[in-house]
Amino acid sequence: MDAIVATFQPLWQSKNGFRLKNLGNHIVLFIFDSKTDVENILANEPWSYDNNLMVLQRYEADSKVENLSFNLTHFWVQVHRIPVRFMNKRVAEGLCETAGQVCHLQNAPTEDGGSFMRVRVLVDISQPLCRGRVIAFDDSREQWVTFKYERLPNLCYWCGCLTHSDKDCDLWIESEGTLPESEKRYGSWIKASPFNGKSKSVLSVLGFYASKATKQTGEHSQRPTLHAPVADKSN
Incomplete structure (x- = not known):
C-alpha cells in the first residue's frame, strides 16, 4: 500500500489528498474528497502500477464490490x-x-x-x-x-x-x-510513442490577400487616435 501511495501521489497531485483501503483480491478502494480530482484521474486513463495496467471503476456507497466489472x-x-x-x-x-x-x-x-x-x-x-x-x-x-x-x-x-x-x-x-x-x-x-500535443502537426494558412487584409486591419486598429487640442477659455 505504501508503494501504491508513493507511485500515484506525485502523478495525481490530488489537492485534498486521498485515502486507500485494501479490499483484497488485488482490489484497492481510493477515497477522494474532491469530485474534480476523480474526474481528472479518470479523464487521464490509462494508469499503470509497476508497468501493469490498473483498471479504475467508480464505486458508489451502496454498491457491492463483487458486482464491479474491471474490464x-x-x-x-x-x-x-x-x-x-x-x-x-x-x-x-x-x-x-x-x-x-x-x-x-x-x-x-x-x-x-x-x-x-x-x-x-x-x-x-x-x-x-x-x-x-x-x-x-x-x-x-x-x-x-x-x-x-x-x-x-x-x-x-x-x-x-x-x-x-x-x-x-x-x-x-x-x-x-x-x-x-x-x-x-x-x-x-x-506501443505508440508519446504524443506531444504542444507540437503543431497541422496548420491552416490564409490566402495571400486575405492574410494581407487581416494584417492591415490589425495595423489600423493599433494606431493611436489623434485629437485636436481644445483651448479652454476661462472668464
Missing part, C-alpha cells in the same frame, strides 16, 4: 497508414469502432497528429487488443491500417491480452515453453 479502460489509439486524402475525423472514428467504443468528448476530441489520427477509445481488456484493420478502395485495392496504443503497459505478445504476461499465456503453457518467437502476434510496435 474497461480508456486508451488514446493512434491510427497509422490512413491514406492522406482519407485522414479525417469521420474515417478515423469509423476505423476505431473495431478497437472499442469511440468516445465523443469535448475535452478529448479526435486529433490529427500529422502522420496519424488520434482517437479516444473505451477498450474491453478482456479481449485481445485490436492490431488494426483492412480498408478497401473502390478500385478493389486493399490496405492495412495499424493501431498503436499510447501509454500501453505490459501485455502478452502471444495473444495481445493485458490480463497476463507472456509466461502466463495459455498458448505458451500448452506448448510447454516451446513456442518460437515467430508465433507472436504482437510486438513493441503496438
